[in-house]
Amino acid sequence: MNSQNPAAELIARSNRLGADPRNTNYAGGNTSAKGTETDPVTGQPVELLWVKGSGGDLGTLKESGLAVLRLDRMRALVDVYPGVEREDEMVAAFDYVLHGKGGAAPSIDTAMHGLVEKAHVDHLHPDSGIAFATAADGERLTAEAFGGKVVWVPWRRPGFQLGLDIAEIQRRNPDAVGCILGGHGITAWGDSSEEAERNSLWIIETAQQYLDEHGKADPFGAAVEQNAALPDEERRTKAAELAPTIRGIASADMPMVGSFTDDPRVLEFLASENAPRLAALGTSCPDHFLRTKVKPLLLDLPANASVEDSIARLKELHEEYRADYTAYYEKHSNPDSPAMRGADPAIVLVPGVGMFSYGKDKQTARVAGEFYLNAINVMRGAEAISTYSPIDDSEKFRIEYWALEEAKLQRMPKPKSHATRVALVTGAASGIGKAIAERLAADGACVVIADLDLAKAQEAAAEIGNADVALGVQVNVTDAAAIERCVQDAVLAFGGIDIVVNNAGVSLSKPLLETTEKDWDFQHDIMAKGSFLVSKATARVLIEQGMGGDVIYIASKNAVFAGPNNIAYSATKADQAHQVRLLAVELGEHGVKVNGINPDGVVRGSGIFASGWGANRAKTYGIPEEDLGKFYAQRTILKREVLPETVANAVSVLTGPDLSHTTGLHVPVDAGVAAAFLR
Structure with a gap:
């Protein structure tokens, strides 16, 4: 305990260990250090324990993520x-x-770290180590692979008793550097931070070396030809076609965001003869099944099954899954158990296609998929040297419905208004569209920035957040095939679509006699036809999900107001306005609301105004172009300029929880233009 800065050493070690997925999964495991500091109250030395707090991630751990306790x-x-x-x-x-102030909340594993009489302790969840932990004869294999340097600890739920057990094992085995925790993971220790890290890595690498040298070549059994991976384009297309159905399945009890992967390791597993048996056994490590649920839903049709047959079978399997999960809950629950949190799968596996995973947001969904990939790696290792034997369902239930886990869930902050919702916004790289995307993301939605300019779409998405929040894609709204690709990108990124904002637009300011047929077609193709094509492509997703949704048209006050010298623009906006009414009637039976917004001219940040429309409108009104925003404001009742954020606010309200019974409405966002009052 002679380190000058145990906390700093601990953070550095944790970051190194957590940066490599071979060592531990995201947010999995915990590390600790013991050392001495001066007590500010007594002025005397005091022995302290720094340990990663509850819910943190080793790879990104900072000092604020440490709990600090008196040893x-x-x-x-x-x-x-x-x-x-x-x-x-x-x-x-x-x-x-x-x-002191204590830092982060101590985790359930704190006792393990405090009671082991070594200065530095690492508890990790490496795939290679869990392969031993879940092998039917894991105790024998541990002795064979590690000798007396690593000790087997039978399964015990994390807690104070497990800490006592490991501390006693460490005392009885002074030459040991760590242990394999049955069904769970590994723990290693050392007198220095460097020694603890070295011992952790030695256990992980020795386990992997044993698997490589002694494991059989086909741990999953023979490959099943009919379940082989489909060709890339066919696989992606089928995944996108199935995604809305599967998201609806995963969201029957509560809405979920999705993630998709066709990682070769997933496809290999799904194409093996033992995949059904192993999938039915579920995962073992608590970190795994808390995120992936007790087991996945596996489609039992060949890879080349039609989409129609696959959808029908998935819906049948979903009913079976719900009944099975309900039986699992009822068998193991008691009067004090928390209420069942939902009977839908978090992981859905489709042979030849890949894995769909779900969670309360994109990060949670993506991480759930990563955890199931960890579980596949564990199964591969355990089957290579033995037989995969996870902990019993009764033990899984004790952890899944642990009172402490329930309390942790209850402490989580209240979700934002648009949490679990996925928004597709066209023309979203600038102006109104970008402001809408930014507002919806701030409200908790995942957003797809669709724009003709891919570079600008990606730049706008990056400004909003990482890939778990925003995606930039290219789309030409006059091209049905391009729209289908855009929708495909959206559903594969986030699982589906809930909000569609038809915002893409252009404008030419010309009087009737100067408006050409080309001018007319140009504007109508992008806005009237474009909105129709986008609504048609996304409606298929909204309907198949069975989760309702919102379609928003950014129309214009010119849809009802006869402004001068813009016949083509105003006519196409009137077209969009009536599409709102028509689709509100048609999609209402599916729970989809369709509403419109009629802004006045939005000058600031507008791509339309910057591309010549502003100059033309200023010329029409006989004012300098730089004064156009002020001019528009002065002609309104409220004397306020309409900004992109003003329109975005209206989109947020229309798609939020407070207007759940409103459809077919046009909301003026024009600061009050009497001539554009709706009648």
């Missing part, structure tokens, strides 16, 4: 430990052991 008080808890039947009470006791 003497931590170890004194042994004397008041009431036994394994009441060990959950010890988590609350950690609050009385914190030093």
